[in-house]
Amino acid sequence: MDPRSETALDEIADGIYRISTPAPAIPGGFSFNQYLVADDEPLLFHTGLCRMFPAVRAAIARVLPIERLRFVAFSHLEQDECGALNELLAAAPRAEAVCSRIGAMTSVGDLALRPPRPLGDGERLKLGRHEVMWWDAPHVPHGWDCGFLSELTTRTLFCGDLFTQPGVSPAALVEGDILGPSEALRAKLDYYAHAPATRATLERLAGAAPGTLACMHGAAWRGDGAKLLRSLADAVAGT
Incomplete structure (x- = not known):
């Protein structure tokens, strides 16, 4: 498969675009966003x-010149999260890798072409009319270096591997059930670290009252994000 012919681009919130490439060769189908x-x-x-x-x-170029990229962020060190980091840094000379302080110390400071921009818990980056804030989330769902970004003006939470959905969704943004499919996949793969602070971390994220969840695998979701995150916390605690 030539992914360039399959990759979808959709605006899921004001000025925020989901780039999604299907991976149908994975049993049951999968997508990377x-x-x-x-x-x-x-x-x-x-x-x-x-x-x-x-x-x-190619998808980025449909919105803006890739050379304009200023920040390349990711939740934690994993190939689908940051495998093309150096390719992006080479294509965008002003771009900085953005990650947690733990991530910068343990890995990104060594593997990135240029020194990263580590963010502490609660630290913000002003992008223009958008502003993002970093949330430390060690081991939620996995990785000591794990964290998330939320975009404050649109109340979008870039939630990484939380709510990972199997299959290839024909819709970029949904309002239906994503917890059921993601929990079914978690039951098969058990990719959570089951850390002691999992519920507290998810409760902190719920406190931000996100209205859009930008999931890494599957459709993005719109609705009462606080309620859904608390339902996820209940589900994880019950396993």
């Missing part, structure tokens, strides 16, 4: 796998 915040200082959340870089690059 990145999110582009188009602004004065554009930000990309997730890079995709290294081999997906041509598709991601």
Whole structure:
């Protein structure tokens, strides 16, 4: 498959675009999503796998020149999260990798072409009319270096591997059930770390009252994000 012919681009919130490449070869189907915040200082959340870089690059170019990218952020060190990091940094000379302080210390400071921009819990980046804030989330769902970004003006939470849905969704943004499919997949793969602070971390995220959840795999979701995050906390606590 040539992913460049399959990758979809959809605006899921004001100035925020979901870039989604299907992976039908994975049993049951799967998708890999990145999110582009188009602004004065554009930000990309997730890079995709290294081999997906041509598709991601082409999708970004439909919104803005890739050279304008200012920040390349991701939740934690994993190939689908940051596999194409250096390709993006090479294509965008002003871009900085954005990650947690733990991530910068343990891995990104060594593997990135340029020194990263580590963010502490609650630290913000002004992109223009958008502003993002970092949430430390160690081991939720996995990875000591794990964290998330929320975009404050649209109340969009870039929630990484939370609510990972199998299959290839024909819709970029849904309002129906995503917890059921994601929990069914988690029951098969058990990719959560089951850390002691999982409920407290999810409760903190719920306190931000997100209206859009930008999921890394499957459709993005719109609705009462606080309620859904608390339902996820209940489900994880019950396993």
